Structures are given as C-alpha cells and as structure tokens.
Amino acid sequence: MPTITAVLGDITQQDVDVVVNAANNAMRGGGGVDGAIHRRGGPAILRDCVARFPHGLATGDAGWTTAGNLPARWVIHTVGPNHAAGQRDRSLLESCYRRALEVADQLGARSVAFPLISAGVYGWPKADAIAAAVETVATTSTNVEEVRIVAFDQATFEDVRAALARWTPLRILEGVQVLHERGYHRVRVMPGVSPSGMHWRVTITADRVGSQPDDAHSPVETRSLRYTTGSFTDFAGGEVTVATSPEAVADLILAAFPGIAPTRDDPDYVAWFADLMLLVERAGRPPVAFADYFDDTSGWEIGWGSGVRHPHPPAAPPQR
Numbered sequence: 071m072p073t074i075t076a077v078l079g080d081i082t083q084q085d086v087d088v089v090v091n092a093a094n095n096a097m098r099g100g101g102g103v104d105g106a107i108h109r110r111g112g113p114a115i116l117r118d119c120v121a122r123f124p125h126g127l128a129t130g131d132a133g134w135t136t137a138g139n140l141p142a143r144w145v146i147h148t149v150g151p152n153h154a155a156g157q158r159d160r161s162l163l164e165s166c167y168r169r170a171l172e173v174a175d176q177l178g179a180r181s182v183a184f185p186l187i188s189a190g191v192y193g194w195p196k197a198d199a200i201a202a203a204v205e206t207v208a209t210t211s212t213n214v215e216e217v218r219i220v221a222f223d224q225a226t227f228e229d230v231r232a233a234l235a236r237w238t239p240l241r242i243l244e245g246v247q248v249l250h251e252r253g254y255h256r257v258r259v260m261p262g263v264s265p266s267g268m269h270w271r272v273t274i275t276a277d278r279v280g281s282q283p284d285d286a287h288s289p290v291e292t293r294s295l296r297y298t299t300g301s302f303t304d305f306a307g308g309e310v311t312v313a314t315s316p317e318a319v320a321d322l323i324l325a326a327f328p329g330i331a332p333t334r335d336d337p338d339y340v341a342w343f344a345d346l347m348l349l350v351e352r353a354g355r356p357p358v359a360f361a362d363y364f365d366d367t368s369g370w371e372i373g374w375g376s377g378v379r380h381p382h383p384p385a386a387p388p389q390r
C-alpha cells in the first residue's frame with residue numbers, strides 16, 4: 071500500500087513520476103488542472119493526446135501521455151463524472167483513481183500526484199470527492215509507493231489532512247494490538263475526548279519492566295505516549311494514515327519506548343483489549359474512557375454517545 075499524503079500546491083510543480091490530469095472526454099485541454107498541465111507542460115502533451123486518444127477518453131477511464139516540460143515523467147489523464155451535468159455515479163469517480171493507478175503500474179511509476187478529480191468545474195461535492203480519493207487509493211493494490219493528493223487551497227488541504235486522519239485512531243489502536251501479539255502485554259491505552267469535545271485523544275503507557283535479570287529489582291518506570299486527532303496524522307515522530315500498517319504503528323510505538331521488553335504476563339488485559347477492538351472495528355469509531363460529563367460507571371463507550379459499552383479493563387498484575 072502506498073503512503074498517502076496531503077500536499078498544498080500546484081499539481082504541475084510536483085516532482086513525481088506521474089501527474090494525474092482532471093481531463094474531459096474530448097482530451098484536447100480545458101481549464102483548471104487540464105489547462106494548467108497543458109500550459110506548463112507545453113504542446114507536446116496535446117500532440118500526444120491527439121495521437122494516443124483520437125476518439126477521446128471515456129469517463130472513469132485513464133490513459134497516459136508524455137509530461138512535456140513538467141517535472142513529472144508522464145501525465146495520466148482521467149475523466150471524472152460531471153456532477154454539474156447530472157453525472158452522479160460515484161463508481162465512475164472511484165474508477166478514475168483505480169484506473170490511474172493501474173496505468174501507473176503499467177508504466178512502472180513509483181510516485182503519483184492526484185488532483186481532486188471532479189471537485190472543480192465538474193462540481194462534485196468536495197467532502198465526498200476527497201473521501202472517494204482517499205478511500206479508493208487506500209483500497210487499491212498497486213506497486214506505486216507514494217501518492218500525493220494535491221489541494222489547491224489551504225481549506226481543501228486541511229480537509230484532505232482530516233480525511234487522511236480519520237483512520238489514524240484506529241490504526242494506533244491496531245498497533246497496540248500488534249504489540250500485545252508480540253508479547254508486550256504491559257502496553258495499555260487510556261482514550262478519551264478533550265474538554266472542548268473537539269478531539270479524541272489517547273495516552274499509551276508501557277511499564278519499562280527490564281529484560282535483564284538484575285532489572286527485576288530496578289524500579290519499574292511507566293512511559294507514556296500521547297496522540298490527539300488535533301495533530302491529524304502526526305504520531306510518535308512519524309505519520310499514521312489509513313495507509314499505515316498496524317505493524318508499522320507498533321514499530322513507531324516501540325521506538326518511542328526504548329528499553330521496554332515483552333513480558334507476556336497480562337493475558338487478561340490482552341484478551342480484554344482484543345474484545346474492545348472487535349467492537350471498535352465493527353463501529354469504526356474509537357473508544358472513550360473519559361470526557362467531561364461522561365458517566366463511566368458502565369464501562370468504556372465505543373464512540374462517544376453511541377451507548378455501546380465495554381467493561382473497564384482488568385487491573386494490571388502486580389509488578390514482578
């Protein structure tokens with residue numbers, strides 16, 4: 071799965087293998103991204119469009135040409151559905167991203183920059199255009215290693231970052247579960263909502279229980295690592311998006327907790343956490359153990375206000 075990042079800027083200036091163009095069926099240029107690519111890439115692109123697409127390009131399909139004077143090596147043109155003209159079939163919009171990645175794979179491209187297809191002249195509602203881009207790229211298997219979603223203005227850039235961060239809490243919790251599977255039973259979470267109610271946050275703690283024999287008598291120190299959705303995809307000095315594997319998240323957490331060792335000594339918590347994750351993944355919402363005016367007598371809640379509860383975690387076993 072490729073890394074997926076939000077970039078604020080002009081797609082024609084992206085130094086990547088492939089720049090994706092939001093073209094139209096005629097494939098002879100236009101405004102917006104199309105206009106910018108032809109203007110900056112030069113006439114070689116249009117000549118290639120005429121030669122390679124004499125009959126244009128179908129909506130949802132993709133095809134490549136030279137990138138002319140652009141820093142990129144190729145332009146992959148794709149035609150999104152024209153929402154303004156009544157074309158509302160979202161699968162055609164998703165197909166633009168999927169087909170563009172297929173063509174990128176045929177070219178052997180390793181980095182691809184996408185604009186938000188159909189979100190401009192074609193009037194697709196921006197939030198759903200962003201969701202379609204993120205979800206489709208995140209679920210398409212491809213050899214491309216880096217995908218950039220290029221936003222042309224600050225507000226859209228923040229929206230793309232927020233969309234990429236939607237899965238970050240889930241990926242972080244899945245990373246903790248991987249650590250449990252690796253034997254780090256002392257890694258625990260304490261999730262909740264900020265006083266403003268705006269952000270979900272989690273504190274991850276790990277007892278540094280030494281792995282050396284003489285450590286058994288050294289005082290156990292508890293380390294902690296924090297995340298808040300206010301920091302979007304930034305976590306533990308790295309980036310966690312929908313595209314980040316739980317294994318990679320586990321490695322990020324371990325790197326933040328030097329010196330902790332697998333203890334394999336708290337199967338009750340591991341089992342409790344696995345049950346919690348079944349509820350979290352089914353709901354697609356992170357758990358809450360604390361928040362202002364939150365009544366936790368019946369345990370943690372799977373998604374604030376959902377009414378779905380999970381009992382409090384078992385107490386930690388006595389230190390060795």
Ligand code: APR
Nearest residue numbers: 080081092094100101102103104106188189190191192222
């Ligand atoms: N770099 C990055 N993003 C850009 C740029 C640029 N240079 N120019 C525009 N955008 C953004 C827009 O703000 C929008 O969010 O790209 C997104 C797609 O907008 P359009 O280019 O209008 O593409 P689309 O909505 O798919 O409409 C395609 O418009 O330009 C014509 O010939 C094109 O007929 C086709 C139609």
